Amino acid sequence: MIISEQKSKDELQDLLEGQQRLFIVGCAACATACKSGGEEEVFRMQEWLATLGKETTGSVIIDEACHIMRAARDLRQLRVQVEEADALLVMACGAGIQSISANTDKRVIGALNSLFLGNIRRFGQYEEKCSLCGDCILNETAGICPVTTCAKGLLNGPCGGMEEGKCEADREIDCAWHLIYERLKKQNRKGVFARTVPPKNWGKVPKPGRHKIKP
Ligand code: SF4
Numbered sequence: 001m002i003i004s005e006q007k008s009k010d011e012l013q014d015l016l017e018g019q020q021r022l023f024i025v026g027c028a029a030c031a032t033a034c035k036s037g038g039e040e041e042v043f044r045m046q047e048w049l050a051t052l053g054k055e056t057t058g059s060v061i062i063d064e065a066c067h068i069m070r071a072a073r074d075l076r077q078l079r080v081q082v083e084e085a086d087a088l089l090v091m092a093c094g095a096g097i098q099s100i101s102a103n104t105d106k107r108v109i110g111a112l113n114s115l116f117l118g119n120i121r122r123f124g125q126y127e128e129k130c131s132l133c134g135d136c137i138l139n140e141t142a143g144i145c146p147v148t149t150c151a152k153g154l155l156n157g158p159c160g161g162m163e164e165g166k167c168e169a170d171r172e173i174d175c176a177w178h179l180i181y182e183r184l185k186k187q188n189r190k191g192v193f194a195r196t197v198p199p200k201n202w203g204k205v206p207k208p209g210r211h212k213i214k215p
């Protein structure tokens, strides 16, 4: 899931300057789970806009705002309210914001910051485990990603700062490479320690990313 949080009210207020009538877009998927752009947050945003003397012409919570065609369909169905607005205020991740801007010539104002691809520990507690590097080495690292969970993203760790299994960047957290070593030891295999891993070829994930499922 894409983890996101709302921009500060100060930043939003600056972004909204000169925009009197707004159409609000939320997302029923990740932004709802993060409590950054679901139904409740859209409603609160509308109330806050009213305190600034601004009018909300309408709102919609798209099932998945990152779904470009679904966003197009939902905006089409509400085109009168969209047309009445000076700008669209989008409470979705960066992908969702761009689905909306691809479907309107009006100004689109993003209300959220997208943070990372997150695992869910429990409701409201998210952790980054994968950076989508396109060349996964989890099979050699006992299912622990050093690219993401080592503070330095080292491919051949641990670094000299590891102390009693803790990371030098934050002594409260475990060193990813210590965890990899311990888990591989339990599995009685060398895994990634059998070789020197060459520098990561980030070219394996061309930007912008595109993927088509083959029939
Ligand atoms: S190595 Fe890490 S960042 Fe790369 S795909 Fe695997 S889990 Fe994700």
Ligand code: SF4
Residues within 6 Å of the ligand: 149, 150, 151, 152, 153, 154, 157, 158, 159, 160, 161, 162, 163, 166, 167, 168, 169, 174, 175, 176, 177, 178
């Ligand atoms: S102590 Fe471990 S997790 Fe921290 S930066 Fe060094 S290798 Fe990475």
